[in-house]
Amino acid sequence: MIDDDLWSAVGDPTRRRMLDLLLADGGGTATTLAERLPVTRQAVAKHLLVLDRVGLVHATPSGRERRYEVDEAQLARAVAQLSAVGASWDARLQRIKRIAERIQREAQS
Amino acid sequence: MIDDDLWSAVGDPTRRRMLDLLLADGGGTATTLAERLPVTRQAVAKHLLVLDRVGLVHATPSGRERRYEVDEAQLARAVAQLSAVGASWDARLQRIKRIAERIQREAQS
């Protein structure tokens, strides 16, 4: 079954952008992330807590900094759940599978 | 790009279960859905409003009932976005994995 905690962790758009940034840069702190996001450092810190609680990121304190990195295995698990939900809906929507594929092609262009 | 409204509409676990039920039964009313969910009819009605606003369901009033059905094209669009996000993360993870493997190979030689 699907893990609602894991899903809701990646359900927030800000948290998705944070994961993107962390993956692109190979890690970061609350401050460095907040510089590249339209929210304050405190908001980022709260999101990092959420992501840490579900194991999507890990923190390594060093001095006055707290560096966060993505747990790739856990993110892979979340990705699998996204695909699982999508697949289950897709299965029910087989009748209009062609429509879905057309839209997906359009979205990529 | 991704449509945050559409994503957040399917982000709620209750709304996902509602979509599941509507797909399985080919439609339903707020009352019939509430019977099969752990929330009240009013909560279901609010969710149906949200789903209706982003076009994931359509309502057809008939007598004192309001029957809702899934808009398959719009749901297909949502599914496409799920896969798109999953694919982008997957791509980054694959890249990281390849880099990690290359570094490991280089370290062994």
Added chain:
DNA sequence: TTGATGCGCAACCGTTGGTTGCATTGACCC
């Protein structure tokens, strides 16, 4: 030592998912 920087904590605000309670409206039976 002093100043700047990164962090954590607490209070507060708006939105949202959820509840309860009540009013309304349509269907059905007499």
Added chain:
DNA sequence: GGGTCAATGCAACCAACGGTTGCGCATCAA
């Protein structure tokens, strides 16, 4: 028509959450 039952809609209220501001504390560097 009148009465009753079922489905909906509306409003008030509550808790959780994403976001903010403000402040205090620790750590690095001049």
